[in-house]
Amino acid sequence: MALNPPLNRKLRMGLVGGGPGSFIGPVHGIAAEFDHRCTLTAGVFSSDPERSKKAAPSYGVDESRTYGNYEAMLDAEARLPDDERVDFISIATPNHTHYEIAKAAVEAGFNVVCDKPITLDLAQAESLLKTIENSDVVFALTHNYTGYPMIRQAREMIQAGELGKINAIRCQYIQGWLAGTSEDDGGQLSAWRTDPAKSGAAGTFGDIATHAFQLGRYVTGELPESVSCHLKTFVPGRRLDDYGTAVIRYQDGAIGVLTASQVTHGRENDLELEVDGTLASLKWRQESPNELVVRRAGQPHQIYTRSPGTGTMTPLAEASSRLPAGHPEGFYDAFANLYNAVFDDITLRASGAAFERRDTVYPNVYDGVEGMLFIQQCVASSEQDAAWMPLNYAEARQ
Amino acid sequence: MALNPPLNRKLRMGLVGGGPGSFIGPVHGIAAEFDHRCTLTAGVFSSDPERSKKAAPSYGVDESRTYGNYEAMLDAEARLPDDERVDFISIATPNHTHYEIAKAAVEAGFNVVCDKPITLDLAQAESLLKTIENSDVVFALTHNYTGYPMIRQAREMIQAGELGKINAIRCQYIQGWLAGTSEDDGGQLSAWRTDPAKSGAAGTFGDIATHAFQLGRYVTGELPESVSCHLKTFVPGRRLDDYGTAVIRYQDGAIGVLTASQVTHGRENDLELEVDGTLASLKWRQESPNELVVRRAGQPHQIYTRSPGTGTMTPLAEASSRLPAGHPEGFYDAFANLYNAVFDDITLRASGAAFERRDTVYPNVYDGVEGMLFIQQCVASSEQDAAWMPLNYAEARQ
Amino acid sequence: MALNPPLNRKLRMGLVGGGPGSFIGPVHGIAAEFDHRCTLTAGVFSSDPERSKKAAPSYGVDESRTYGNYEAMLDAEARLPDDERVDFISIATPNHTHYEIAKAAVEAGFNVVCDKPITLDLAQAESLLKTIENSDVVFALTHNYTGYPMIRQAREMIQAGELGKINAIRCQYIQGWLAGTSEDDGGQLSAWRTDPAKSGAAGTFGDIATHAFQLGRYVTGELPESVSCHLKTFVPGRRLDDYGTAVIRYQDGAIGVLTASQVTHGRENDLELEVDGTLASLKWRQESPNELVVRRAGQPHQIYTRSPGTGTMTPLAEASSRLPAGHPEGFYDAFANLYNAVFDDITLRASGAAFERRDTVYPNVYDGVEGMLFIQQCVASSEQDAAWMPLNYAEARQ
């Protein structure tokens, strides 16, 4: 039970983001430290140096390792000796800042865990990809829903052929927290998400449809070919879409439909995935993440649960479970699973070993580029009366 | 508690269809007799006169009123005295026969209850509409899911403005009984449903997507403007679609998405409707028909149930309930509700009173024409790379 | 498809009860006629002859066959020729009248379908048993929940040994319609149910705990040995229990617990049954009657559904299904299944054939006696500080 062998020590994390009012910053902090494999050691918790310092204690970070901007952190940490310097940088800032921070961190030789979407637009993503390919860092993108054990189980069952050939992928990602509100209310969370300069070309489609798209990709491995998309803005005065539906054609004939909303009253975080194959179908809901329903003609419906030790789980799903069946694991646990997979690769790199760059357990820069392509083509399609836009991406994972 | 006042007698039903292996024929029989307002009196249970006679007793129909074809039934029944003749004809035969039977029955002066889809194509439907408009008969189309009390509750809540302006309508109708099978297996049910000559231009979209489309229309009253549709045939050798997704634009800016499948392993009859409004959202599933979930920002989720006498039901929904809360009503009960609304109008006509023809409680010929338009435009759109096809219908109900 | 062969005719039903405000009377009417095997031909719909006559048309019963009291009906019907006389009497009156009506009907040679509980007390039940044993009539007791296909599936799976030896039976029957109300409100339904002279020694335990007890018995065949019971009356002024818990010891070592309430706010008709065996466990809820959850260590949870034709149903369960999977069957459908099993035996008797009297598909007089014993011992136990009371009944079915 050594820790991060052969390093045999906790990894050190530097966090950018996570100041007062942040949702995802604290999640990164908790998830990274979840299994004692990592310590949050340094941080830029706000672009305001005073606020950054005030936030540091709540993360357990010393004032000496608290910085006022990411440049200062990269610079100072790079000068630290090997056994003090942070091993990786986590980026949990608004979308429009991802690119420059990630690029700088990679160029400074740091491994990076970046929140999604990877950048503000496709061009930035492609540029970042080049930077990363020219480096030897580990780069992960926190499409965190891939961390749920039963999502990994779904993926492994499909990889093992249990669903047969994939015919259809249906995704819904329905939220309601932007229903009936305007961005004039001063809410920090909603403000930047609905500002094109900070969020990117899409609102809801950038924020959550990308999660849904990537989840379908991750679970099935189906390669998309083209997309037809319809974006809507229902709340008056909002500058970005808050609702949309995309139809996706996959290269081998499968069809997908994906609807995302942030204006459906009272709906919480209802990401739902259904996959139809020629041998079986499956269904998973993020709000009941410990269950995976699999159906086969002529059999009772089967509910697989996160239940390690019972013989019903696939290998990676079982390895991604901490608690016995019926002890609910949730959002943090899944996020921590993603971090653990990243830690494995950071450890490999730190110990001089090779590591996979494209077909990683965690979403990576290739997924990020593909996600930005998805957003760009969805917006373009929507602007052209839902015309079909190509969605091929030569470097996409399967 | 008189019966069908002022008629004060049971109505008399003549059924066409319902022979051995039929699914929907027996449903019509049970539903029509459910509340003792009607007796199944005459029938053509098969196109084979011998089989027709053999089936009659299971419906409680005398041999003297059992016919070998619909022409014979219409002819003989028309000659019977007023107090013996059937009051209406129910048509539960394969799609391609609806038109000629319905037309003949209407022309013979009989009220008609016709199974959906109304005809084989739009031209037939428009022709039948003219015939009906030139008559004074009651004509109903059994989009039976409108008979569920909680669907009626949803409709009444929306009509009362409880959801505000409608933004979005999401429908899924997912079945699996045609998964992995071929039409060579001799299954009577699946055989005609997948034969273009008997089923019409669409398979799954004609069979079940029309239910879903009509349900959204009935519940919300939103008028459609155009449709973009993608039909797929996943089972090799099948001649009609067995899967499809349609995106619908409504005239006042709402957007809809509708996916129908008959090849999703193990899924049963999962018709699901979600409606988003500016004030609230709702969700209903046919497989749990006694519940309606309504959500409003800032409130706990609310589950309205079929619970007459508790003050939580809308008027028509309450009047459509027979049993106390928690005593499940199901498919037959809802189908019988549809029949009861038809019986009200048949009674009005029989007693010389006026009755509504377009904005009826039950789906009618206008809904039928609109449904055929939907099928035709979905097929046309799908054949043209999902191009937008107009879906306006001047005589559509609101 | 002959009807009730070899009789080849509909059976004729005489109903006692079902006047204005009755819940269960109309249920009997609908359930008996459900499958066209029976016609409601005669009735005493109220003890007030005028009200009885007024109610008759809503059941489709002629004035000539409407009576002012049961004696008149039995007398008149007995005089009718064989081919007009009712085949059986259904009793849907308040509990305290069951005994005299049932006894008279049996003595007059009529088959009887009696609502539960069978009589007001055990002595009456035993007396009625003797009367029945001295007759050759068919006698059924409408513990209607046994009519649900998935209950029959549970029973057949247990009989086939799929659960192994039975260890435990847990039942809850939770309603809320008597919460916070008093019997002074003039509600007809609640009034007699809470009047000891009309309901019997127990309130909620007589009304619904008996259903739950009998359901566990029917599904498992486990023979009870003794009971310890705690009855409570929570609504001030009420004269009978409105809540209670019983612990049951079974003869072979299994243990049961049964809680019934009619004062749990907002709960509807939540009858839930769980059975633990050495090989598997199962769970069923009346409010989702088309599902049966079966769990076995080391397997995914399995949800069996009412899905005829898929190969997952046991024989009687499949034969008790009318509709394809996903088309909800409900309360009436199950009640009709019970009637159908009774019709089979009435037909056997009418055609001179032998029929089973104790191990019937439907609950019968032996179940009725056992149920009255259960009520009596529960009340006695509760009065003696939950002391153990014997619950053996030599003639109980297995």
Place this chain on the structure above:
Amino acid sequence: MALNPPLNRKLRMGLVGGGPGSFIGPVHGIAAEFDHRCTLTAGVFSSDPERSKKAAPSYGVDESRTYGNYEAMLDAEARLPDDERVDFISIATPNHTHYEIAKAAVEAGFNVVCDKPITLDLAQAESLLKTIENSDVVFALTHNYTGYPMIRQAREMIQAGELGKINAIRCQYIQGWLAGTSEDDGGQLSAWRTDPAKSGAAGTFGDIATHAFQLGRYVTGELPESVSCHLKTFVPGRRLDDYGTAVIRYQDGAIGVLTASQVTHGRENDLELEVDGTLASLKWRQESPNELVVRRAGQPHQIYTRSPGTGTMTPLAEASSRLPAGHPEGFYDAFANLYNAVFDDITLRASGAAFERRDTVYPNVYDGVEGMLFIQQCVASSEQDAAWMPLNYAEARQ
């Protein structure tokens, strides 16, 4: 956002237990560090010093602070300077060791977080209580289910009178992991749990029924009066109960029923609580912990969810939430909530402030004594044919 103000530092934890194969040890480690308020600093991870040392890295504990037994840890830590010494000891060892470790830790002046049940028997618990009362330490007992936000919401709603007077409490705690297995299989988890010398007088009732009992107590504040209990051992050769039902009479007339099983095939960790009041009823299930269903006559069912910021949560429940609605929080999150409440009191003590000892947010030694009384009386009752045993405890919290 200072950390544990006015201490403004992380607390230091010493863990006893948690070696290879332990379930609850790692849970304590993760939960305590969850919110960065604490560092796991020292530990005795196994009674085998070598195994203890091997386990330490996986907790991030230095070898220098890893001990071979608890005496050594207490001794060494007590000698450390104030700013290095652990602030509290967490005990996650088999039941029979709790007493001596807790007693020694308290006597050494350490705050203690002890896993349940508090001791092996009531006498030990009462002895420990005296020790604690003679000290000034903070003592918490990890009945962790009280940490779920929606359990705290239930408690606060009841305290605010929203349910009215409490009539009934129904609890089930159903697991299946001991079904069909024997203790001969070498499973470490099951082995000590079914050994009377290590587990105490009860098996399943000590292990999980105490959780359920305490949860009902915590949520409702109802004081028990007496209990009648039936314990069973279904797996041959097992020496302790693996199933049981208890009926509980509360002092003000409420009635409770509690069934616990560890032998119900396929059931996971199904702890379910239902409470009936004169104004409303509620239901909560541990396997769907983010929901609380509240029902009131005449209203739709209401599902309260963990949804901070929406105005639907009670204060403590809201303060116990980290993530927005729909982002599932689970077992660890709730366990961490319990730790956080303990940290508040540890901080108060460390800074010289007064803190509550009986009516704490977290379960404490009084709850522990009451729990041991519950176990003792359940076993005694079961041995005497379910005779009523007093359950009054003068110092019980309300």
